[in-house]
Amino acid sequence: MSQAPLPLPQQRRFGQTNRTDAWWLQPIVVFLGLGAFIVYSTWAAFVGVDYFYAGQGAHYLSPFYSPLVFGGPHEPSMFGAKPEWMPLWVSPALLILWAPGGFRFTCYYYRGAYYKAFWADPSNCAVGEPRSCYRGEASLPLILQNIHRYFLYLALIFILILSWDAWKGMWFLTDGVEEWGIGVGTLVLIGNVIFLGGYTFGCHSLRHLIGGRFDSLSKKPARMKAYECVTCLNKSHMRWAWISLFWVGFTDFYIRMCAMGVWTDWRII
Ligand code: FES
Secondary structure, three states: OOOOOEEOOOOOOOOOOOOOOOOOHHHHHHHHHHHHHHHHHHHHHHHOOOOEEOHHHOOEEOHHHOOOOOOOOOOOOOOOOOOOOOOOOOOHHHHHOHHHHHHHHOOHHHHHHHHHHHHOOOOOOOOOOOOOEEOOOOOOOHHHHHHHHHHHHHHHHHHHHHHHHHHHOOEEEEOOEEEEOOEHHHHHHHHHHHHHHHHHOOOHHHHHHHHHOOOOOOOOHHHHHHHHHHHHHHHOHHHHHHHHHHHHHHHHHHHHHHHOOOOOOOEOO
């Protein structure tokens, strides 16, 4: 059923408000933070090199390239070398990043944040907008944001894949034998799983999936416990969103710096 745009209840000029606080500060911070991440991650995804570090026997794979669909001879790729028919500009990251990227882009928290920061819809609560009606998410194109619940299933698979990468980061090749150890890169990879896990397991869609659709949870103790855990993470969803965003970018940066020989990975154990 199509819906007509709703007229805004009170017409204000763009930016006009009775608010006396710095309402513009949060959208600016979001714009700069999200903008910086988008620029860096797009560059890192296209560049197609220095995403894997095997120096000193380490096994560190950038989360932007995991799972590694195609790769070089000594890289942990699924299907070996990249086929010749594939255009040069298609990097292994471009083949997979649509899934975690789509999950984040359609996240309920980020939607509220980037609607304000990138196209002022709304500018902020009780602040005049640069338009006279509100279309909401009930029509195209924003109705497509409802796909978030399906991206959630993919994001959960990615948590498993990145956990495997963190596990592989605990094994170092010494004289042809794998031995257990911990390097700074290992901790960076573990941190990445923890922060992305905190973000993903606090997802609003997951919360609904686990308990939100039931009238009475008290008769299902295991589900109730899981619901409480998701709710606990969900309360700080914004914080998890930003920490995990920063850390996943830093994880790629750390491995890239090691692979380029700019930084040395310290072995702790
Ligand atoms: S609502 Fe933010 S990840 Fe689902």
